Amino acid sequence: GESVGLHLPTLSVQEGDNSIINCAYSNSASDYFIWYKQESGKGPQFIIDIRSNMDKRQGQRVTVLLNKTVKHLSLQIAATQPGDSAVYFCAEKDQAGTALIFGKGTTLSVSS
């Protein structure tokens, strides 16, 4: 079946460090992946997305890496700031192509 998951439920880093949040997916036919950030009491906020014909995509301070061989997705945050503290979800387009399926989330805590 379809499932998207994350390796670690929590990640604690120091301000200024680089953070890496990982996600494993099971549907090898998935052609679209996306990362969301969710702050307490708010809805998921788009960070960055990537299609399966790419291995890497960069945004402002964030990079998403896609390894289709091992069905692994990661989000790298450079120079992590306290404002980056949130729950991070990866999601993939489902087999029908009309819904995003979310993983369980990683809580990132940044201490200064």
Place this chain on the structure above:
Amino acid sequence: EPEVTQTPSHQVTQMGQEVILRCVPISNHLYFYWYRQILGQKVEFLVSFYNNEISEKSEIFDDQFSVERPDGSNFTLKIRSTKLEDSAMYFCASSEGTGSEKLFFGSGTQLSVL
């Protein structure tokens, strides 16, 4: 910046009562969605909606649930007879031309069923 707006932010209801959660998607978006999130858990897909009909629904979206786009701006989720286990944060989302990509989410309605 355009955003998805949801009302109310909190809804408390008695078990068995009907509730309607309201959403105003981003104006030029064509695809609409409802998701829910039970406290501390992941965001779960309920239903997607395009061209005035349901595109896909999950097994959570049973006969107690319905969606409607009553006019050109609103998108509603109705739960006919609420159960305790319906207590969750409900998120509306919308996306533009390509379905189920780059969804923009509202801030959610916290539904508490007593």
